[in-house]
Amino acid sequence: MRVPGDIVQRRGDSSKRQVVIVLVVAALVVLILSLRGIAVFYTDYLWFRSINLSVVWRNTLFAKLELAGAFTVGFFVLSLISLTIADKMQTQVPPVDANKDELVARYGQSKERHPRLLRVLASLVAALIVGSGASAQWKSFILFQHSVPFHKVDPQFHMDYSFFVFKLPFLMFLVRWSFLALVIIFILTTGLYYLNGNIRSQGRAPRVSPKVKAHMSVLLALLAIVKAYGYYLQRFQLDTSTSGYVEGAAYTDVHALLPALTLLVFISLGAGVLFVINIRRQGWVLPLIGLGLWAFLSLVLGAIYPAIIQQFVVQPAQGTKELPYIARNIEATRYGMSLENVQTQNYNASQNISGQGIRAYAKTLAGVRLWDASVALPTFDKLQDIRSYYHFNSLAVDDYSIDGTKTPIILGIRQLNSSNLPSQSWVNLHLQYTHGYGAVVAPANKVNSDGNPNFLLANLPPSAQSGAPSLTQPQVYYSLNNPGYVIANSRQPEIDYQVPSGLSVETHYAGSGGVRLSSTLIKAAFALRYGDINILISSLVDTNSRLMLRRDIQVEAQDAAPFLKFGSNPYPVIANGSIYWVQNAYTTTSQLPYGQAADVSNLSPSSGLNAYFNYVRNSVKVVTNAYTGQMTFYVSDPRDPIIRAYEAEFPGVFKPMSxxxxxxxxxxxxxxxxxxxxxxxxxxxHVTNASNFYSAGSAWTLSPNPGNGSPSAALSQTVTTNAAGFPVSSQISAMPPLYEQLTLPNSDEPHFGIVEAFVPISQTQVQQNLTAVMVGLSDGGTNQRLVSLVTPSGEQIDGPGLAAARITAQTAISQEISLLDQHGSQVQLGSLMIVPLGQNLMYVRPLYVASTQNQLPEIKQVIVVYGTQVAMEPTLAGALNDIFGVNIPGVQGYNQVAAASQGNGSSTSQSVPVTPVAGEKSSSVISKAANLYLQAQAALKSGNLALYQQDIDAIGALLGVNNSSTSSTTSTTLPG
Structure with missing residues (x-):
């Protein structure tokens, strides 16, 4: 016969076994579901180790764990203390009838069995939710720990910028988190008081016991103290206010909101004192007075009073009241955007070069870029892809020394096109076709007689002409938009390229890129990460194989340095026999006192700078080896305090440019x-006077985009669409910046720089006359500088939009374009290049023709705009000859024009404005005659009768040649 106690004990043992089994099964399920996450975590560590950036992985992880751990534990301890006090505080009145409140009854039963379980579980769950989110503040935490002085002081509070950039963001997070944590603890504590009967919803006895009121008063006092500190910090946040004419603490902020916040600090502390006093009094009067006064004065002082000052004091006299704060904003913004040291030069942008005088600019004109990287991409693809599994993702413009001469070039990297392999088998995708091969280089200022690029480095196997950059390591494992993974150095040979006989030239990877699959554990981890069992079981994969998991250089850099922002245009460089990719990385902040937020409306959508910031530095150049994937982070701006803070956190990661x-x-x-x-x-x-800045009469804007592509298109526009895809608004888009080789005024040597044009700000961009040209130069990466060429105020000088309009306004040119743009051919206008020639200005634009069926753009014409003169010829030398009447050695097409001139018995040294070429087309002659006529009219107005007669004689000679060189008489009507 069983003893009842034995039965109870066996039932208890059985229940415990069931609980253990359930827990074990649950743990196994969680483990299985977490295996992939664990594999990703482990393989990420292996990847960081393979690129020698373990310190970034480790310190970033520790920063996140420190924050999550500290805030989770902090909340758990505070919550548990408060709930323990609430649980231990027993009411002195009769308990509530359990039949009338089932929840209270169940809590009472549970408390008898597990007296601590509920408050521990409640604190733990809430702590995990509230505390774990703190890990997202790891960047602010790192900067907070490694604050570096800016040695610049804000004009309002006279504190170093470092407080606002490094300290304030994390302190504000602490305030927000603390306030939220106390509110949640207050709610949890109130709920527990209800469950244990200290707060009752019915009965004649008092609904809230005095001890509960005392406890709540303590929590409310803590909330008031936290809020007071928050008001104190909000005072400093006024330096980034957006309520004024410009960003920063404006008149209303300084004279109304700042005193209000200071007063609210004391009001919050006063409310806290009332809550502390109520700990003894244990009533409702003092808490209600404190909360009511706090809320009322917050509304009046923080919202109503500043609104009154803004409406009735500032608005009627904004131009006067805001001037001191505008001056602060100008100074801070110029510093934040690195505009303090722009080199300003006066630039006449005139048109007074003589025929012989143009020869002085032969070096500049010889370097004029004709090929556009975007337009030339289909040409490079058609002519140099060679195989379907290669393609050019993009082309870059750069300058190289070719035979001792600095030459603008177009450079393309032949990348792997994995979506177009002969077969999409696993071996093909991941083992055999693993890389691209080689590069293609062509001078950007040269065009073959057939209108195609003159390739210096091209073909497979690679062939190089004299002066081409040397390339001894042509395999490209890391490149742009390179998704997925490959396994290099497996037992399967990797294809470099195929020779005409159909045989493949193969290789085995010998570099250090990727993660070595040296163990079954590593293979299994990657198989889990990618859900691909072949990584684990393939006999072609051995312990020397290397899995490359991040082959897109942009993804690789962003994952390796998530604390930096990256530009949208990585470009390749051939140096020391290898291919490298260069990426510009930036440090930014939105906390610079009085700094204006950057206008990013003209940025590429893919740029990492599409964010809110008022301080930016190109602090880092990231150089990635295309063969190994190894990244090197070079500090290009060691004066930047933000990058110095990251250098302190991640020692050994950054290297000096030297x-x-x-x-x-x-x-x-x-x-x-x-x-x-x-x-x-x-x-x-560029306006530094606050009054002039406010009136905006001297403000500029970027020139409207003269448009690339179809010549019939108007100025390029940016169209905004709604969620359904329908256009809702449009505006003329800005001219994109252009990389080109140019010679600045007061300089003899050409530089490779980036160029942008300005026009006056006007409604609907009616004003398109040139006000300035901005040039960005980089001398070896360590001396980046901006030069502003400012045109005379009040003079009409054609900007890019007007120059483009002059091209289409020339009847002869329009007619010729129309003839080319038909019968299966399509005309595309290239970029309008800005060419400074001393104090003179010229525009050059290539004209491409491509088949509408099979795009292969070829340069067929070159257009030159010089003042009111426009010429279009098959070569740049020919167009310059049309305008200046001389041939310029070294310029594209010089040999062709010189030969034509010699064949016609004319001399290139003649000073007549135009030397006609026998057999020219009538449209070209008409264009020349029209330009000469305009010159003659200008000479007549200026009283220069000798020059006027010379131009008229040249027109007569030109028309005489035309009549004698055609079978029928051509009637020409000059404009006027």
């Missing part, structure tokens, strides 16, 4: 995204 090879350093160009932001801001912030 350690970069000279071959690489010579190709560090001015970053495009930074230049776009700076140019956009400089349009307003």
């Amino acid at each position: 350690q970069m090879s000279q071959a690489l350093r010579s190709h560090m160009r001015y970053p495009e995204d930074l230049f776009v932001v700076q140019s956009t801001m400089y349009g307003k912030y």
Whole structure:
């Protein structure tokens, strides 16, 4: 016969076994579901170790764990203390009838069995929710720990910028988190008081016991103290206010909101004192007075009073009241956008070069870029892809020394096109077709007789002409938009390229890129990460194989340094026999006192700078080896306090620019995204006088885009669509910046820089006359500088939009374009290049023709605009000859024009404005005659009768040649 106690004990043992089984099964399920996450975590660590950036992985992880752990534990302890006090505080009145409140009854039963379980579980769950989110503040935490002085003081509170950039963001987070944590603890505590009967919803006895009121008063006092500190910090946040005419603490902020916040600090502390006093009094009167006064004065002082000051004091006299704060904003913004040291030069942009005088600019004209990287991409693809599994993702403009001469070039990297392999088998995708091969280089200022690029480095196997950059490591494992993974150095040979006989030239990877699959554990981890069992079981994968998991250089850099922002235009460089990718990385903040937020409306959508910031530095150049994937982070702006803070957190990651090879350093160009932001801001912030800034009469804007592509298109526009895809608004888009080789006024040597044009700000951009030209130069990457060429105020000088309009307004040119743009051919206008010639200005634009069925753009004409004169010829030399009447050695097409001139018995040294070429088309002659006529009219108005007669004689000679060289008489009507 069983003893009842034995039965109870066995039932208890059985129940415990069931609980253990359930817990074990639950743990196994969680483990299985977490296996992939664990694999990703482990393989990420392996990847960081493979690129020698373990310190970034480790310190970032520790920062997140420190924050999550500290805030979770902090909340748990505070909550548990408060709930323990509430649980231990027993009411002195009869308990509530359990039949009338089932929840209270169940809590009472549970408390008898597990007296601590509920408050521990409630605190733990809430702590995990509230505390774990703190890990997202790891960047602010790192900067808070490694604050570096700016040695610049804000004008309102006279504190170093470092407090606002490094300290204030994390302190404000602490305030927000503490307030939220106390509110949640207050709610949990109140709920527990209800469950244990200290707060009752019915009965004659008091609903809330005095001890509960005392406890709540303590929590409310803590909330008041936290809020007071929050008001104190909000005073400093006024330095980034957006309520004034410009950003920063304006008149209303300084004279109304700042005193209000200071007063609210004392009001909050006073409310806290009332809550502390109520700990003894244990009533409702003092808490209600404190809360009511706090809420009322917050509304009046923080919202109503500032609104009255803004409406009735500032608005009627804004131009006077805001001037001191505008001056502060101008100074801070110029510092934040690195516009303090823009070199300003006067630039006449005139048109007074003589025929012989143009020869002095032969070096500049010889370097004029004709090929557009975007337009030439289909040409490079058609002519140099060679195989379907290769393609050019993009082309870059750069300058190289070709046979001892600095030459603008177009450079393309032949990348792997994994979506177009002969077969999409696993072996093909991941083992055999693992990389691209080689590069293609063509001078950007040269065009073959058939209108195609003159390739210096091209073909497979690679062939190089004299002067081409040397390339000894042509395999490209890391490149742009390169998704997925490959396994290099497996037992399967990897294809470099195929020779005409159909045989493949193969290789085995010998570099250090990727993670070595040295163990079954590592293989299994990657198989879990990608859900691909072949990584684990394939006999072609051995312990020397290397899995490359991040082959897109942009993804690789962003994952390796998530604390930096990256530009949208990585570009390749051939140096020391290898291919490298260069990316510009930026440090930014939105906390610079009085700094204006950057206008990013003209940035590429893919730019990492599409964010809110008022301080930016191109602090880092990231150089990635295309063969190994190894990244090197070079500090290009060691004065930047933010990058110095990250250097302190991640020792050994960053290197000085002095350690970069000279071959690489010579190709560090001015970053495009930074230049776009700076140019956009400089349009307003070149004005340093606060009164002039407010009136905006001297403000500039970027020139309207003269448009690339179809010549019939108007100025390029940016169209905004709604969620359904329908256009809701449009505006004329800004001219994109252009990389080109140019010679600045007062300089003899050409530089490779980036160029942008300004026009006056006007409604619907009616004003398109040139006000300035901005140039960004980078001398070896360490000396980035901006130069502003400012045209005379009040003079009409054609901007890019007007120059483009002059092209289409020339009847002869329009007719010829129309003839080319038909019968299966399509005309595309290239970029309008701005060419300074001393104190003179010229525009050059290539004209492409491509088949509408099979795009292969070829340069067929070159258009030159010089003042009111426009010429279009098959070569740049020919167009210059049309305008200036001389042939210029070294310029594209010089040999063709010189030969034609010699064949016609004319001399290139003649001073007549135009030397006609026998057999020219009538449209070209008409264009020349029209330009000469305009010159003659200008000479007549100026009283220069000798020059007027010379131009008229030239017109007569030109028309005489035309009549004698055609079978029928051509009637020509000159404009006028």
